[in-house]
Amino acid sequence: MDKPQQEIGFLCRAADHPRETVLRAMEKTGKRAVGCFPLYTPDELVDAAGFLPVGMWGGPGESPRSGQYLQPFCCSVMRANMSQALDGVYDMLSGVLIPTFCDTLKCVAENWKAGIPNIPVFPMVYPQNVGSAAAAAYLEDEFIRIKEKLEQLAGRGITEESLVESFDRFERCRSVMREFTGLAASHPDLISAKTRHKILKSYYFMDKPEYTEILNGINEELKKRKGSQDSNPVRVVVTGLMLEPDALLNVLDANRLCIAADDLAQESRIFRVQGSREGTVLQRMARRFLDQRGDPFLCEQGKSRGKHLIEMVRQTGAAGVLIVMMKFCEPEEFDFPVYRKELDQAGIPYLYIELEQSMSQAESISTRMEGFVEVLRNTNASLGNGSDRSAHLLR
Amino acid sequence: MTSKEMLNRLLDQHYQNAIEAKRQGKLVAWATSISPQELLETMDIAVVYPENHAAAIGARKCALELLEHSESNGYSTDICSYARVNLGYMEVLESPAGNIPLPDLIFCCNNICNTVLKWYENIAKELNIPMILIDLPFNHEYEVTEQNVRYIRGQLSDAIKQLEKLTKRSFDYAKFHEIMKISSETAGWWKKASLMARAKPSPLNGFDLFNYMAVIVCMRGRKEGLELFKLWVRELEERKAAGLGPWKDQEEKIRILWDGIACWPYLSATYKTLKKYGINLVASTYPDSWTILYEAGDLDGMARAYSSNYVNRNLDYGVDNLSDLVKEFSVDGLIFHSNRSCKLMDFRQYEVIRRVVERTNATSVIFDGDQTDPRAFSLAQFETRIQSLAETVEEKRKAGA
Numbered sequence: 001m002d003k004p005q006q007e008i009g010f011l012c013r014a015a016d017h018p019r020e021t022v023l024r025a026m027e028k029t030g031k032r033a034v035g036c037f038p039l040y041t042p043d044e045l046v047d048a049a050g051f052l053p054v055g056m057w058g059g060p061g062e063s064p065r066s067g068q069y070l071q072p073f074c075c076s077v078m079r080a081n082m083s084q085a086l087d088g089v090y091d092m093l094s095g096v097l098i099p100t101f102c103d104t105l106k107c108v109a110e111n112w113k114a115g116i117p118n119i120p121v122f123p124m125v126y127p128q129n130v131g132s133a134a135a136a137a138y139l140e141d142e143f144i145r146i147k148e149k150l151e152q153l154a155g156r157g158i159t160e161e162s163l164v165e166s167f168d169r170f171e172r173c174r175s176v177m178r179e180f181t182g183l184a185a186s187h188p189d190l191i192s193a194k195t196r197h198k199i200l201k202s203y204y205f206m207d208k209p210e211y212t213e214i215l216n217g218i219n220e221e222l223k224k225r226k227g228s229q230d231s232n233p234v235r236v237v238v239t240g241l242m243l244e245p246d247a248l249l250n251v252l253d254a255n256r257l258c259i260a261a262d263d264l265a266q267e268s269r270i271f272r273v274q275g276s277r278e279g280t281v282l283q284r285m286a287r288r289f290l291d292q293r294g295d296p297f298l299c300e301q302g303k304s305r306g307k308h309l310i311e312m313v314r315q316t317g318a319a320g321v322l323i324v325m326m327k328f329c330e331p332e333e334f335d336f337p338v339y340r341k342e343l344d345q346a347g348i349p350y351l352y353i354e355l356e357q358s359m360s361q362a363e364s365i366s367t368r369m370e371g372f373v374e375v376l377r378n379t380n381a382s383l384g385n386g387s388d389r390s391a392h393l394l395r
Numbered sequence: 396m397t398s399k400e401m402l403n404r405l406l407d408q409h410y411q412n413a414i415e416a417k418r419q420g421k422l423v424a425w426a427t428s429i430s431p432q433e434l435l436e437t438m439d440i441a442v443v444y445p446e447n448h449a450a451a452i453g454a455r456k457c458a459l460e461l462l463e464h465s466e467s468n469g470y471s472t473d474i475c476s477y478a479r480v481n482l483g484y485m486e487v488l489e490s491p492a493g494n495i496p497l498p499d500l501i502f503c504c505n506n507i508c509n510t511v512l513k514w515y516e517n518i519a520k521e522l523n524i525p526m527i528l529i530d531l532p533f534n535h536e537y538e539v540t541e542q543n544v545r546y547i548r549g550q551l552s553d554a555i556k557q558l559e560k561l562t563k564r565s566f567d568y569a570k571f572h573e574i575m576k577i578s579s580e581t582a583g584w585w586k587k588a589s590l591m592a593r594a595k596p597s598p599l600n601g602f603d604l605f606n607y608m609a610v611i612v613c614m615r616g617r618k619e620g621l622e623l624f625k626l627w628v629r630e631l632e633e634r635k636a637a638g639l640g641p642w643k644d645q646e647e648k649i650r651i652l653w654d655g656i657a658c659w660p661y662l663s664a665t666y667k668t669l670k671k672y673g674i675n676l677v678a679s680t681y682p683d684s685w686t687i688l689y690e691a692g693d694l695d696g697m698a699r700a701y702s703s704n705y706v707n708r709n710l711d712y713g714v715d716n717l718s719d720l721v722k723e724f725s726v727d728g729l730i731f732h733s734n735r736s737c738k739l740m741d742f743r744q745y746e747v748i749r750r751v752v753e754r755t756n757a758t759s760v761i762f763d764g765d766q767t768d769p770r771a772f773s774l775a776q777f778e779t780r781i782q783s784l785a786e787t788v789e790e791k792r793k794a795g796a
């Protein structure tokens with residue numbers, strides 16, 4: 001089993017050193033890079049224009065310079081992105097795409113124009129009225145607008161042929177990622193929660209064909225491997241923006257928590273919807289976005305997130321749900337009271353933990369996680385029900 | 396009858412009508428504050444505005460109980476306090492500030508923020524009622540693009556179809572035309588009233604804008620609303636002709652622009668603090684937010700107008716807009732409300748302040764507060780900031796003289 005371990009180690013290091021990974025990919029491919037803020041950037045267009053799409057999901061460090069633009073009650077991911085941009089960490093980027101799904105993202109895109117004038121920014125607005133017939137046409141227009149911006153930046157046009165290739169390349173990558181999440185759940189002894197996160201995160205910084213090939217190699221090895229040696233892992237479904245920082249991941253690993261499936265913006269939400277085979281590439285990209293359900297950043301009548309979480313728990317045989325709440329993330333915070341009620345009704349236990357990306361210690365989380373795991377291990381009683389419900393809310 | 400008496404009467408009537416409509420089995424909608432109410436008025440649907448109601452609850456100092464109710468349901472204290480008040484009210488259904496009937500449908504327009512998408516989505520889910528959404532993409536370009544207009548226009552047509560289905564009646568385009576006309580006219584008179592503050596001294600006590608605003612939100616498409624603003628303008632013109640300022644017992648010494656929503660639970664305290672220093676609010680971004688003007692019958696124009704409000708525009712527009720207001724209203728100082736509830740207004744403030752101050756040389760201060768959560772405001776901090784503003788303006792004047 002040396003080979004998968006080497007490859008796993010390679011991807012984990014790539015995730016831990018984003019800047020070096022991006023610079024290496026740029027050197028290896030001879031391509032320039034375009035930054036892609038959360039969420040749902042059209043990476044296919046960036047690729048077809050000849051750029052490396054690079055994910056921008058904050059980071060552990062935060063310089064006081066973000067305070068020139070943002071109040072302290074802004075989410076830590078966006079404060080980190082502003083900090084790093086102002087500190088020149090992103091100077092290797094030729095441009096940045098910011099889809100403005102929430103009010104904070106709208107403001108960050110506007111501040112970027114002012115604060116980081118050396119890196120052109122292209123704000124994008126995705127449609128929220130996904131049920132309206134006008135939404136698909138609007139989104140296609142938005143993709144065309146961004147395609148033209150990227151063509152200008154690249155100094156060359158994007159052909160339909162190259163767009164088809166790019167879309168297929170990303171569809172393949174997404175399907176390999178989907179397969180990986182399924183396999184990882186059966187091998188928690190090899191793919192811990194932290195390792196799983198790092199492997200998925202390295203996607204954002206690497207050259208995608210290289211990433212896809214390595215991940216596919218890991219998948220093949222996992223398929224050959226016997227199931228987990230750990231006969232009794234605690235399996236949970238995790239939901240929220242992202243599973244960071246490391247302090248949290250260390251707590252998960254210390255408690256031998258196995259991620260049975262995730263509903264995270266940084267992980268499965270980006271690859272769980274398969275593209276259709278019908279229509280032009282731009283139409284297929286639009287459809288893939290409009291088919292997304294249960295996502296806090298997309299308005300959805302009837303809000304199916306709770307239903308999805310319950311289904312995920314039942315399908316994977318998970319014992320409960322881990323809710324990782326990024327503090328000040330309003331779309332995520334608004335969903336919680338609604339799906340919490342549904343989890344309660346379904347008798348599914350959950351643990352709610354509030355996080356900031358800049359957090360370096362996790363003592364209080366550690367204690368609560370231990371309690372959560374103990375309950376999941378020893379009883380099937382619902383933590384979400386009962387009189388001490390508030391004990392699971394960290395404020 | 397004075398305009399103030401008429402204002403109070405109209406607001407009472409507005410809430411009574413909604414309760415009566417519900418009692419009679421008519422449809423009631425909850426709508427966001429800058430939404431095309433013309434569609435609902437045409438369909439004779441009673442409309443209530445949760446933001447207005449939450450503000451009234453805040454001003455009557457009875458928000459805390461509802462905030463805590465929502466928080467006990469799992470709503471984070473970081474979430475917009477209007478939403479927390481309203482989602483609490485939705486279950487408690489009782490407030491000393493007055494009651495509103497529960498909705499049969501939700502009418503949501505995100506030109507004011509994306510927070511309302513989540514808030515209204517939750518109401519619709521909890522009450523199991525339909526939500527009509529008009530998605531107005533944020534304008535990162537300076538002007539509203541044709542691409543956006545096409546999308547919004549498409550949704551207006553969708554909304555009409557949805558309303559026809561809900562009411563089982565066909566949409567009366569002649570009535571719609573008439574309501575569009577009234578709405579534009581009302582908006583014009585609202586703007587005219589706010590422009591009276593250009594006079595020095597201003598005959599308008601700017602905090603009145605916060606009160607009259609309730610009617611431009613709730614009754615823009617109604618003749619009574621139109622009549623109110625006409626009357627108010629007449630009164631202000633008389634005051635101006637008589638050379639009267641905003642107050643009987645205080646002189647207007649400093650003219651300010653207020654950025655952001657009022658601190659409703661401390662409306663009177665903030666007002667009195669300003670008045671103590673002779674500071675009058677003469678300008679804000681509020682007047683233009685409801686100056687929604689378009690030709691009756693022009694759906695493209697309507698789409699553009701509803702997407703053109705200040706908070707839905709980019710930072711360059713914001714800077715130009717505030718700088719123009721400073722000049723037009725002879726503003727000495729700017730007061731920015733760093734409002735814990737409103738991320739969309741807050742997270743552009745620092746850059747806006749830098750540029751507007753550089754361009755206009757006006758003095759500025761920023762204070763921490765919240766639109767309805769009384770726990771996020773300190774009167775002592777507010778007063779210190781205001782005092783410093785007054786001193787700086789005075790010093791600049793002396794230096795200038």
